[in-house]
Structures are given as C-alpha cells and as structure tokens.
Amino acid sequence: MTLHSTQEPLLVVSNLTLTYRATAGLTTILRDVSLSLQRGEILGVIGESGAGKSSLGNAILGLLSPDFERTTGTILFDGKPLDGNNERQWDTIRGRRISAIFQDHTASLDPLMAIGPQLEETILATKDTMSRRQARDEAIQLLTRVGIPDLDQRYHHYPHQFSGGQRQRAVIAIALAGRPDIIIADEPTSALDATVQKQILYLLRELVEETNVSIILVTHDMGVVSEITDSVIVMRHGEIVEQGPTSSLLDAPQRTYTRSLLAAVPRLRVSGAGERKERTEHLNDPPLYSGSAEPGASPILVAQGITKCFSGRRFALLRKRTQTAALQDVCVQLDRGLITGIVGESGSGKSTIGRIIAGLETAGGGKIEIDDTCFDPSRSGSRSGLLGKVQMIFQDPAMSLNPRMSISESLRESVRFGAAMAKDELSIVGTMMDRLGLARSLLPRYPHQLSGGQKQRICIARALLAGPSIIVADEPTSALDVSVQAEIVQLLKETVRERGISMLFISHDLALVQELCSSIYIFKDGRVEDAGSSEFIFTHSQNPYTRSLIDARPRRFTH
Amino acid sequence: MKANTLRALWKRHRGMSISLPGFLLAAYVLLALAAPLIAPQNPYDPLQIYGWEASSPPGTMGGPGYFYLLGTDGLGRDILSTILYGLRISLVVSITSTVVAALIGLTAGVSAAYFGRWVDVVIMRIVDLQLSLPTILVALIAIVTLGPGIDRIILAIIIVQWATYARVIRGVALSETGKPYLDAARLLRLPTRRVLFRHLLPNSIAPAITLIPIELGHAVALEATLSFLGLGVPVDKPSLGSTVANGFQYLMTGQYWISLFPGLALFGLIASINFVGEGVRRSLDPRSRSV
Structure with a gap:
C-alpha cells in the first residue's frame, strides 16, 4: 500500500443527489450529500x-439497482471519478x-x-x-x-x-x-x-x-x-x-x-447516589389504578422448575434423537403491577420462557401459578387453560399484524374474542386508539400502510384490548428506530402504571431493562444466571457474567 | 382479502391491451353460453338429425336446409353444433371440478399446516399416495367404481386434483404459522375456523390462485381424455373429447373432419386457458411487479 500525503482525502463525495424511479414517481433518496474520507x-x-x-x-x-439515478454530484476515489455505469472500471475496484x-x-x-x-x-x-x-x-x-x-x-x-x-x-x-x-x-x-x-x-x-x-x-x-x-x-x-x-x-x-x-439512546446507570434516589422515587410513584393489592405485594405469576428440551433428529434413518436443553430448571416470578425484566443473549432461552408463560409452547416440566391458579405447562396451552391468560407484544411489528386485515378488524377481533365484550366494539377501540396516541383515521388502513412505530402501538392496543392482567413483551423495541423506541418504552411504562398490568419485558438491552424493570433475571444458556432487584443487579452483583454484560455497553452511554 | 387480490389483478390488466389468448378464451365462453341460439341444430335432439346425411364432408349442403360447414359425424350430427354443445359440457365439468377441488384442497392443506402432528401426517400421506399414482389411473379407478355420468366425472377430476392444491398451500401456510400474528390470534383464543379462514388462508392463498387456471386446463384435458376412452360423459351428451373419439374410427377411411375439428377446438381451449393462466401467474408474482 502506497502512502499518500495525509492532506489528500482518499474518497471525496461532492453534492451527490440520488433519485429512485418507482411506479408512483421519482423519490429523492439522497440530496446534496458531500463527504470526504482520509x-x-x-x-x-x-x-x-x-x-x-x-x-x-x-x-x-x-x-445501486438500475432504478436509482445519480442526478448530480461526483464520487472521486483516489483522485479518479467513479462512474456508476462503467462495469469494467468497477471490476478493478470493487472487492x-x-x-x-x-x-x-x-x-x-x-x-x-x-x-x-x-x-x-x-x-x-x-x-x-x-x-x-x-x-x-x-x-x-x-x-x-x-x-x-x-x-x-x-x-x-x-x-x-x-x-x-x-x-x-x-x-x-x-x-x-x-x-x-x-x-x-x-x-x-x-x-x-x-x-x-x-x-x-x-x-x-x-x-x-x-x-x-x-x-x-x-x-x-x-x-x-x-x-x-x-x-x-x-x-x-x-x-x-x-x-x-x-x-x-x-x-x-x-x-x-x-x-x-x-x-x-437508553443510558445505563451503574452507580451514583443521586441516581439511586431517583429510582426509589420512581418506585414510590403512587399507582393510578384502584387495585386491591399494592404493587409488588404478592407475585401475580410464579413459574417454577420450568424445563424445555428441543429434540432434533440428526439421522432420519437411524432415528437417533439429540436433545438440546433450552431451559433447565428455570424459576421466574412476576411482581403484581410492575415490570419484570429478562435479559440474555441470543440462544439463552429468554424468548422460550416468555412463550411458555403465554401458553404458546409446552414445557418439559414445571408448574405455572397465576393468581393462585395452577397450570401445567407440559400440556398444550389450550388444554391447560393457560392460553389466553397472558397477551404478548412481539419483536417485529411488521409480522405481528395480519397483513390482510385492516387495523379496525384486527382490534375489534381482540375486543370481541379476547375481552368477550359484544357491545360497542368500535367505541372501545376508538378510546384505546386515542389513549395510545393513534389517530382514528388509521382504522380503515392496512398494516403495510403504517410506520413501524405505529404498527407496534397497534400491537400494544391489541394486547390491551383483550383485557389481560399480564403482558409478555418480547423485545418489543428491537426492530424500531431509537427515537420511536423511546416513545414505545414511555408508552409501556405509562400503560403498566395506569392499568395495573404486570409485564414481563424480555430484552437484550440492559439499559432498557434498567429503565423499565423493578426486578431483573439474567439468562444464560437456558439457566437463570443472576437475579435480583434492578438496583442489586447493576450496582452490587458480583456475578462475572452480569459484569461482562454491563461492561459490554458503550462507555459513553454508561453513567 | 380476495377482493384485494382481485383488485390487484384488475389493476394490472386495465392498462394492458387485450391479449389474444384472453380474447380467445372469452370467445369460447361466449360461444358455449350462446350455443342453443347460434348452433345450426341441436345435436341432442334426434328429431333434428338426419341419419342419411351421416359423414358428409365439410361444406355440404344438407337436405332440410342445413349447411354443414364442418361436415357431419357418423350419426349425421352437424360437427359445428356438436362442438358448440360439447364446449358447454367441457367447460361446466372442468370449471365445477376445479372450483370444488380448490376448495377441498385449500382447506385440507391449511388444516394440515395449522394442526400439525397426526392431522398433518394423515392428510399429507393421502396427498403423497394420490400424487404418486398416475392421474389417469386414479380417474379411471374412480369412474369404474362410481359408474359413468357427468357428476361422476366431476367427482373423479376433483379426486385427482385436490391433492395438488393441498400440497402447494400447506408449504406456504406452514411458513405463515411461525409468524407472530398467528401467535397473537392463538392468544386471543379465536375459534379455529376463524384462525384458518380469516388469518391463515388469506395469507397463503396467492400461490394457489396462480394454480387455478393451470389446473383448469388440466381438468379440460382430463375430461376429454376420459371421454375419449369412453368412460366420460354419456354418448347422447357428447363433450369435445367424446366427439373426437366418435370420429376416431372414421380417420382410416379419410373422414378426417369428424375428429379434426373438435380436436382443434379442444386444443384452442386448453391453449388459451394455459396462456391466460400464465398471464395471471405473472401479474401476481411480486418479483415481476416492478414496472
């Protein structure tokens, strides 16, 4: 590699404007973009x-696909212009x-x-x-x-x-x-x-x-x-x-x-006395709902000794079954009226436990107790009666709504079948839309006509309209932009406080969990690696895995 | 949902010039509908048929004022008229059987995908068995055991065709069942019928819709084959296939027209259905939607 003088930039993009030709007309994708790279x-x-x-x-x-057109601007690489159409030139440059x-x-x-x-x-x-x-x-x-x-x-x-x-x-x-x-x-x-x-x-x-x-x-x-x-x-x-x-x-x-x-950007707070004060303040916020029990007084859901194995048939002819343990003796407890967090990396079994609690998947063994009613998670959710007790909010809002049903149909279905209310579906749906900051004009639209944030709000509305006492939120913000993510997090917080719902919040993002949750479970390889109140996890826990997760956060966004 | 798909189809076609196959197919349907009005004679009415004018070559001027444009068959029936009336039977048989086969196949396939386990195993093994037997054999066995008749032949074609729909839609539905919107539907404890027909079916039906015109062409051909073999529609109600069969014995003696013209009509019908089906497939394929 030859050394150039540092003054001369390697790549200069000047006044680049790109348009995209679609059936609907021309859209400007880039407008007057200039940059230089040393x-x-x-x-x-x-x-x-x-x-x-x-x-x-x-x-x-x-x-770029041929539908893109560079209307103005140049890209200079090492002093020579890059022409978008010259394939032979590209062969010597690309790769x-x-x-x-x-x-x-x-x-x-x-x-x-x-x-x-x-x-x-x-x-x-x-x-x-x-x-x-x-x-x-x-x-x-x-x-x-x-x-x-x-x-x-x-x-x-x-x-x-x-x-x-x-x-x-x-x-x-x-x-x-x-x-x-x-x-x-x-x-x-x-x-x-x-x-x-x-x-x-x-x-x-x-x-x-x-x-x-x-x-x-x-x-x-x-x-x-x-x-x-x-x-x-x-x-x-x-x-x-x-x-x-x-x-x-x-x-x-x-x-x-x-x-x-x-x-x-959600920020992780690791220590600081002022911070602790703020957290306790938050915990002492008076609940707005008129429930009989104090938040956190007794757990609303207890899951004990949950195990789950995935058996894969490696060789179809030999029928040799290989067993992979997805969950081993997992115990989780949900506090009434509060948000409980589950943190873990991919493959840690954090989504699986959420789906088992919701009755969507069966477990190998264990028991789940909701409000003193016992359910057997090893039987299918519809048999044991667990299915329907809990509603879920999923990661990808684009796939969580039936693409061929209008928003109004989707939400009314939730009222009709979830909450078993026959009267006046439309006004219940309308009130919920207003509450979640959604315009009623969205009702006749279809999911693909909505933005990601709007879709996720609709999903929250659908879960709430079914009138559950527990909601499992499985990475509800991971597919969204940061600014939208902050709005959704705020919305979840308010919802839980206003309606006295208990929530299980599953995430890979420690800062989000810290912002929302009162107690936290840290999952690793299908086991609960560390658990405790939010404050304990972030300031006192000596568990090496917990520490490594906290250290992996970018320092700038950790206080 | 279906309204949406149809609307998409309509939008694609509005701007296009009418294609030749589309025009031909429309002409076939119109001719079949108008057969009693435009056919020179009613080939099912023995009083209108003159046996002594049997096997007249094309262009013969008949005694009682008929002009046999395409000639007459061995019984003295005007070929043009038998084609027009035969078209009616061919279309009724093929359209009815395709629609019913699609309904059965789609329901079976979606159910297999949704319920999984033994339901899936049972349905799909039947499908496998069905698809591993030659179609004509399945149809023959069905006809032989059920006996002849138009309703039996429709039933035979349904038995042959439902498996294809089930196989195609099961695969699509299976990939849909993993999506969260179906989990959400299960969490609401929706009635199974609603989950199947409001959520799963509308979202997996697109590939099956492209299958319908193709299978329609197959149905026409299958009906013609069965009729040609003498196992199809009754002799006094000739479809295109049995008309071809009627003339088969005369081919050796040079009376080509009895088989040739119905055969050409059949060819044109199946070809136009296939071309229109290809057009439908293309306009529904998302990959070819860009401009």
Missing part, C-alpha cells in the same frame, strides 16, 4: 431507517480497492463452501499471479488475524458450524482479502450480541491501525459510533444534518435532531 479514518454514517445511509454506501460501492461487510453474516457466506476455500477463492480472484498454495497461506494468515482459532480443523468447516460472531469475522477476512483501501461496513454488528459486538468493533479498530485501511461504518446505533469512529455524519431524509469529529459531535451536538437522537 486514509486510516473510520467514518460513521448514522441515521434512522429511511435516512438514505445504506444507499450512500451502495452508491460508493456501485451496487479489490473498495470492499464491503454487510449486516447478515449468514447471507454473506456461501453455505455450501467451507470457510477456508471460500476465502482462498476471493484471494485468487483479486490477485491473478498468485498460486493456490500461496493463496492458502494467505487465507490462513487472514483468518488468524481476524481471530478464528483452531485453524487446522476450522479451515474446512462450513459457515453453519461457526457462531454468528465467527461468521462475521470470516466475512471481515474476505473483505480484507483484496487488501482494500476502503471497507464499507453496513450495520456490521447489528445482528450480533452485545459482548460479541464489542469484540468485532475492536477488531475493526485494530485493523485500521495495522493496515491503514479506511472504514465507512453505516449504522443506526449511537453506541457503535461512539466506540470506534473518528468522525460522524448524521443523516436524515437523505440529507446530512450534521458532520464532524466524533467526540465533539457527541459532546456538543449543534442540531436539534442530533440532540434528540442522542437523548433517545
């Missing part, structure tokens, strides 16, 4: 969905000098090719003069560099035999194969658990320092930006709202939008 710089591009940040990355990679890492590590790898040969292939494609043996040596070197252990065996393993984090490491190795000048990383850590996310970000930072590669990091996550970027561009509706060095932009944002974006 060698060895990590530039963060942050924005909410629809901000045009991915289109910007794809424009630089020349990967060699500019490469990419995408969010979905599973889709980025060929599932039918072992990791090592896959990387070898990329190396051979980018360097014509190299022999197979040299390529193999280089592949081993790269995989070692990105931190994949036991290469003697792992070299010939297939992508499904690796964990998510290791797959993303392999993708990074492939992106590095052509010794690029720029890597465009589009949400590289969004599909990964917090602890793994942190490792991958550190790896990227190290690679920049070692090889002087530049990275454009497209993300929606302020935490990611604060961890490793040198400078940041904040985008909204296809325009650049604000740009500047990371530290100054995050410390002193100039624009209201940047400020609101930063304010919406």
Whole structure:
C-alpha cells in the first residue's frame, strides 16, 4: 500500500443527489450529500431507517439497482471519478480497492463452501499471479488475524458450524482479502450480541491501525459510533444534518435532531447516589389504578422448575434423537403491577420462557401459578387453560399484524374474542386508539400502510384490548428506530402504571431493562444466571457474567 | 382479502391491451353460453338429425336446409353444433371440478399446516399416495367404481386434483404459522375456523390462485381424455373429447373432419386457458411487479 500525503482525502463525495424511479414517481433518496474520507479514518454514517445511509454506501460501492439515478454530484476515489455505469472500471475496484461487510453474516457466506476455500477463492480472484498454495497461506494468515482459532480443523468447516460472531469475522477476512483501501461496513454488528459486538468493533479498530485501511461504518446505533469512529455524519431524509469529529459531535451536538437522537439512546446507570434516589422515587410513584393489592405485594405469576428440551433428529434413518436443553430448571416470578425484566443473549432461552408463560409452547416440566391458579405447562396451552391468560407484544411489528386485515378488524377481533365484550366494539377501540396516541383515521388502513412505530402501538392496543392482567413483551423495541423506541418504552411504562398490568419485558438491552424493570433475571444458556432487584443487579452483583454484560455497553452511554 | 387480490389483478390488466389468448378464451365462453341460439341444430335432439346425411364432408349442403360447414359425424350430427354443445359440457365439468377441488384442497392443506402432528401426517400421506399414482389411473379407478355420468366425472377430476392444491398451500401456510400474528390470534383464543379462514388462508392463498387456471386446463384435458376412452360423459351428451373419439374410427377411411375439428377446438381451449393462466401467474408474482 502506497502512502499518500495525509492532506489528500482518499474518497471525496461532492453534492451527490440520488433519485429512485418507482411506479408512483421519482423519490429523492439522497440530496446534496458531500463527504470526504482520509486514509486510516473510520467514518460513521448514522441515521434512522429511511435516512438514505445504506444507499450512500451502495452508491460508493456501485451496487445501486438500475432504478436509482445519480442526478448530480461526483464520487472521486483516489483522485479518479467513479462512474456508476462503467462495469469494467468497477471490476478493478470493487472487492479489490473498495470492499464491503454487510449486516447478515449468514447471507454473506456461501453455505455450501467451507470457510477456508471460500476465502482462498476471493484471494485468487483479486490477485491473478498468485498460486493456490500461496493463496492458502494467505487465507490462513487472514483468518488468524481476524481471530478464528483452531485453524487446522476450522479451515474446512462450513459457515453453519461457526457462531454468528465467527461468521462475521470470516466475512471481515474476505473483505480484507483484496487488501482494500476502503471497507464499507453496513450495520456490521447489528445482528450480533452485545459482548460479541464489542469484540468485532475492536477488531475493526485494530485493523485500521495495522493496515491503514479506511472504514465507512453505516449504522443506526449511537453506541457503535461512539466506540470506534473518528468522525460522524448524521443523516436524515437523505440529507446530512450534521458532520464532524466524533467526540465533539457527541459532546456538543449543534442540531436539534442530533440532540434528540442522542437523548433517545437508553443510558445505563451503574452507580451514583443521586441516581439511586431517583429510582426509589420512581418506585414510590403512587399507582393510578384502584387495585386491591399494592404493587409488588404478592407475585401475580410464579413459574417454577420450568424445563424445555428441543429434540432434533440428526439421522432420519437411524432415528437417533439429540436433545438440546433450552431451559433447565428455570424459576421466574412476576411482581403484581410492575415490570419484570429478562435479559440474555441470543440462544439463552429468554424468548422460550416468555412463550411458555403465554401458553404458546409446552414445557418439559414445571408448574405455572397465576393468581393462585395452577397450570401445567407440559400440556398444550389450550388444554391447560393457560392460553389466553397472558397477551404478548412481539419483536417485529411488521409480522405481528395480519397483513390482510385492516387495523379496525384486527382490534375489534381482540375486543370481541379476547375481552368477550359484544357491545360497542368500535367505541372501545376508538378510546384505546386515542389513549395510545393513534389517530382514528388509521382504522380503515392496512398494516403495510403504517410506520413501524405505529404498527407496534397497534400491537400494544391489541394486547390491551383483550383485557389481560399480564403482558409478555418480547423485545418489543428491537426492530424500531431509537427515537420511536423511546416513545414505545414511555408508552409501556405509562400503560403498566395506569392499568395495573404486570409485564414481563424480555430484552437484550440492559439499559432498557434498567429503565423499565423493578426486578431483573439474567439468562444464560437456558439457566437463570443472576437475579435480583434492578438496583442489586447493576450496582452490587458480583456475578462475572452480569459484569461482562454491563461492561459490554458503550462507555459513553454508561453513567 | 380476495377482493384485494382481485383488485390487484384488475389493476394490472386495465392498462394492458387485450391479449389474444384472453380474447380467445372469452370467445369460447361466449360461444358455449350462446350455443342453443347460434348452433345450426341441436345435436341432442334426434328429431333434428338426419341419419342419411351421416359423414358428409365439410361444406355440404344438407337436405332440410342445413349447411354443414364442418361436415357431419357418423350419426349425421352437424360437427359445428356438436362442438358448440360439447364446449358447454367441457367447460361446466372442468370449471365445477376445479372450483370444488380448490376448495377441498385449500382447506385440507391449511388444516394440515395449522394442526400439525397426526392431522398433518394423515392428510399429507393421502396427498403423497394420490400424487404418486398416475392421474389417469386414479380417474379411471374412480369412474369404474362410481359408474359413468357427468357428476361422476366431476367427482373423479376433483379426486385427482385436490391433492395438488393441498400440497402447494400447506408449504406456504406452514411458513405463515411461525409468524407472530398467528401467535397473537392463538392468544386471543379465536375459534379455529376463524384462525384458518380469516388469518391463515388469506395469507397463503396467492400461490394457489396462480394454480387455478393451470389446473383448469388440466381438468379440460382430463375430461376429454376420459371421454375419449369412453368412460366420460354419456354418448347422447357428447363433450369435445367424446366427439373426437366418435370420429376416431372414421380417420382410416379419410373422414378426417369428424375428429379434426373438435380436436382443434379442444386444443384452442386448453391453449388459451394455459396462456391466460400464465398471464395471471405473472401479474401476481411480486418479483415481476416492478414496472
């Protein structure tokens, strides 16, 4: 890699305007976007969905579909203009000098090719003069560099035999194969658990320092930006709202939008006396509902000794059953009128326990007690009567509503069958819509005509209209933008307080759980690893796993 | 839900010029409907048939004022008239059987996907058995055991075809059952019928809708085959297939028209149904929707 003078930027995008040609007409995706990238710089591009940040990355990679048109603007790479239509020019640049890492590590790898040969292939494609043996040596070197252990065996393993984090490491190795000048990383850590996310970000930072590669990091996550970027561009509706060095932009944002974006990031509070005071204040808030029992006085739901095994038939002919324990002797207790949190990484069984409590899945054993009524979770929910006692709010609002039913139909169904009220469905639905800040004009619409936040509000309305005493919320904000996430969290908080509902809040985000929950269970590998009041978990718990989860949070958003 | 799908279809087609297959199919349907009005004679009415004019070649001027444009068959029936009347029977048989087969197949497939376990196993093994037997054999066995007649032939085609719908929709419905909106429906303890027909079916029906025109073409062909083999509609109510069969014995003696013209009519009908079906499939395929 030749060294250039630092004054001359590696990549200059000036006044880029992109339009998208759809049947409905022309839409402007990017408006007058300018940026420059130095060698060895990590530039963060942050924005909410629809901000045009991915289109910007794809424009630089020349990967836009033909429906996009560059109306004005130039992209200068190393002093030469990149022409969107010149495929031959792209062949010498894409994968060699500019490469990419995408969010979905599973889709980025060929599932039918072992990791090592896959990387070898990329190396051979980018360097014509190299022999197979040299390529193999280089592949081993790269995989070692990105931190994949036991290469003697792992070299010939297939992508499904690796964990998510290791797959993303392999993708990074492939992106590095052509010794690029720029890597465009589009949400590289969004599909990964917090602890793994942190490792991958550190790896990227190290690679920049070692090889002087530049990275454009497209993300929606302020935490990611604060961890490793040198400078940041904040985008909204296809325009650049604000740009500047990371530290100054995050410390002193100039624009209201940047400020609101930063304010919406949930913050983790680890210690501080003032903080503790605030929390106790919150706990002492008088409940607005007129229930007989005090909140937290007696548990509304007790689940004891819940076990669950998934049996997979490995060999269909031999009928050899392999048993994977998803839950082992799990005990969970829900406080009346409060929010109880479950935190864990993917595969920890946190969603499974939620679905068992709701009666959607059967457990291997254990018992569930709701308001002194005992249910047997090993029988199907409709048989044991557990199904219908609890309502759920799901992660992906786009898939939680029947796409072929209007909002009004969906909500009225909930009133009619859930709450068993025959009279005046429409006015009950209308009142609920008003309460959740939804315009009644949305009623005749279909789910695809609504935004993600609106859809999730509808899902909350549907759960509430069925009149449950317990709601299980399974990652209800993970598919939403930060600003919308903050609104939904606020809404859940108010709902629980006003209606005296008890909620089980399942999340991977510690800060969210801290904000909402009075007591917290930390799940790991199908077991309750740590449990206690929110204050205990965040300030006193000595459990190493709990500590590692707290440490994985970006420092800027931890107090 | 169905209204939506139909609306999407309508929107696609409004801007397009009318396609030739569409025009041909519409013409077939109109001719079949208007057969009693426009046919030169009623081939089912023995009083209108003159046996001594049997096997007249195309273009013969008949005695009682008939002009046999396409000739007459071995019994003296005007070929043009038998085609028009045969069309009615072919269309009634194929449309009825396709609609009923679709209803049965879709219900069975969606139920298999939703209930899972033994319901799924039972339904899908029947489907597997059904699909592993040659269609014509299944139809033959059905006809032989049930006896001849128009209603029996409809039943035979239904028995042959429902399995295809069940197989197609089960796969789609299975991938839908994992979605949270169905979990939400279960949490509301909705009646099973409502979950199946309001939630699951409308969201898995799209691929099955594209299957309907294709299966309709198959139904026409199957009915014609059965009639040709003499197992279909009764001899005094000839469909297109049995008309072709009637003329088969005369082919050797050079009386080609008795088989040829009904055969061509059958060919045109099936071809137009298949082309229209392909058009429907394309306009419903989300991948081809971009402009």
